[in-house]
Amino acid sequence: MIDAVRESLIRAYVEAYNRFDVEGMLATLADGVRFEHHAGGELAVATDGKADFEKLARVGAAMFASRRQTLVSLEEREGRVVATVDFHGEVAEDIPDGPRAGTVIEMRGTSEFGFDGGAIARVIDRA
Template identity: 30%
Template sequence: MSIAFIQKYITAYNRFDIEQIVTLSHPEIVFKNISNGQITAGAIGIAAFQYIVRQAAGMFISRSQTMKSTSQSAELTLVDIHHQAVLAINLANGIKAGEKLSLQGQSEFECKDNKIFRLTDIS
């Protein structure tokens, strides 16, 4: 998967462009979000993924992912990500709406039929 394609996805994510995110995703997409070693969200198929993307968008006033580095194998593209966001809601862990988050993480992208087929976000 090209870095330019991944950047297109990240740009859509940063702009809250759910339609573009869905357009770039395979109909059978498999998504996982892993935080502190625990799966915190997941979806199989485009409808479930679109639902999660919409939910996640509602959690933030603003958000920005920046690619820091990439590496590729035959099947996976790994992207080190810096994520900054301002929350729109209070979180269960005590972080309040309006507070800023700053996280380092990694996203794993796998392509099928020139679309994102597997996406795993790890922080």
């Protein structure tokens, strides 16, 4: 069974993400949070600390006209919580060497959350 505090932190983080609420996302995070995004088995981007996370979150938010993460399942594994997540987003502007504005992206991935006290200290997204 998932700890209620950890589950509520994850749900608050995802709900803030879905609202494009960067401040709301930051409120769930530890000061030294580590964020990693892996795509195709490769580390695509990583940040350390809230300030770097905030910069990346703002860039990410600007890339989408709409976006939504839906929690499919939560599973506790050795002190971490692994969430299976469905993602749906519409690209806001043409991305050089990437998708064009209006492109809809749908995928399933996982987000692994680690904790320190009452905050999320690690987020590892895998798509």
